[in-house]
Amino acid sequence: MPKYSPLPERLKAARLDRGLTQQQLGILLDMDPNSASARMSQYETGKHMPDYDTMKRMADELGVPVAYFFCENELDAQIIKQLGALDDEQKQALLAQLASLKARTPVIR
Amino acid sequence: MPKYSPLPERLKAARLDRGLTQQQLGILLDMDPNSASARMSQYETGKHMPDYDTMKRMADELGVPVAYFFCENELDAQIIKQLGALDDEQKQALLAQLASLKARTPVIR
DNA sequence: AGATATACTAAGTATTTCTTAGATTTCAAC
DNA sequence: GTTGAAATCTAAGAAATACTTAGTATATCT
Numbered sequence: 001m002p003k004y005s006p007l008p009e010r011l012k013a014a015r016l017d018r019g020l021t022q023q024q025l026g027i028l029l030d031m032d033p034n035s036a037s038a039r040m041s042q043y044e045t046g047k048h049m050p051d052y053d054t055m056k057r058m059a060d061e062l063g064v065p066v067a068y069f070f071c072e073n074e075l076d077a078q079i080i081k082q083l084g085a086l087d088d089e090q091k092q093a094l095l096a097q098l099a100s101l102k103a104r105t106p107v108i109r
Numbered sequence: 110m111p112k113y114s115p116l117p118e119r120l121k122a123a124r125l126d127r128g129l130t131q132q133q134l135g136i137l138l139d140m141d142p143n144s145a146s147a148r149m150s151q152y153e154t155g156k157h158m159p160d161y162d163t164m165k166r167m168a169d170e171l172g173v174p175v176a177y178f179f180c181e182n183e184l185d186a187q188i189i190k191q192l193g194a195l196d197d198e199q200k201q202a203l204l205a206q207l208a209s210l211k212a213r214t215p216v217i218r
Numbered sequence: 219a220g221a222t223a224t225a226c227t228a229a230g231t232a233t234t235t236c237t238t239a240g241a242t243t244t245c246a247a248c
Numbered sequence: 249g250t251t252g253a254a255a256t257c258t259a260a261g262a263a264a265t266a267c268t269t270a271g272t273a274t275a276t277c278t
Contacts, residue, residue, distance in 0.1 A: 067176035
């Protein structure tokens with residue numbers, strides 16, 4: 001029974017970017033230090049799924065949006081990760097651009 | 110005990126966009142018709158959280174990425190929903206634009 | 219008011235995650 | 249290539265959560 005979710009690979013990538021061990025990250029998320037390692041491993045191997053509150057703490061600690069964990073391909077993942085760096089004004093401009101984009105390619109002026 | 114997640118409001122918005130009742134959507138997702146209504150209601154009221162496989166079927170049926178359910182504000186939600194309409198080439202261009210964007214506002218040329 | 223469609227909820231059952239206690243893997247130093 | 253330590257992983261019972269059932273509540277017609 002292969003219960004797929006993209007979270008394991010996204011979580012691992014974001015954790016390694018920060019140079020943290022599974023246990024270190026778990027402890028930063030206020031997990032019991034005795035179970036932090038096991039839990040984080042279960043998440044990264046896809047054995048178990050964290051609840052939303054845990055995902056939110058992970059995301060905040062790792063500097064990505066929660067939505068990042070649910071991107072099924074690397075391209076979407078990179079884009080959504082970059083979104084976190086934009087302010088609302090920039091997001092508004094981007095949205096307007098996307099809305100008006102039906103066949104054109106976005107470019108920087 | 111307020112266990113927040115953005116999924117309920119996103120799910121409801123996407124479902125209503127499609128003009129479906131909770132039960133209709135549940136049945137489209139292959140749920141037992143006898144429990145489809147109760148389950149969908151529990152998701153939309155935030156009582157329970159669906160597993161990934163269920164979220165994936167919801168997303169496909171409603172025409173949004175799974176990541177859409179995890180956007181905490183309307184702006185991010187709209188942007189991520191629009192992302193689904195882009196092909197890989199357009200996404201690559203967008204990513205390049207975001208990567209080089211540190212203070213500038215994106216525009217269409 | 220009555221009928222119907224839609225949404226919601228309590229409670230028990232079923233299923234999943236979390237904790238515990240270790241086993242396995244990785245890897246640097248010797 | 250063996251040792252030791254750090255990191256990751258895993259089985260199984262305890263704890264928590266979702267799913268099913270059966271029904272209640274709410275809204276909208278006629």
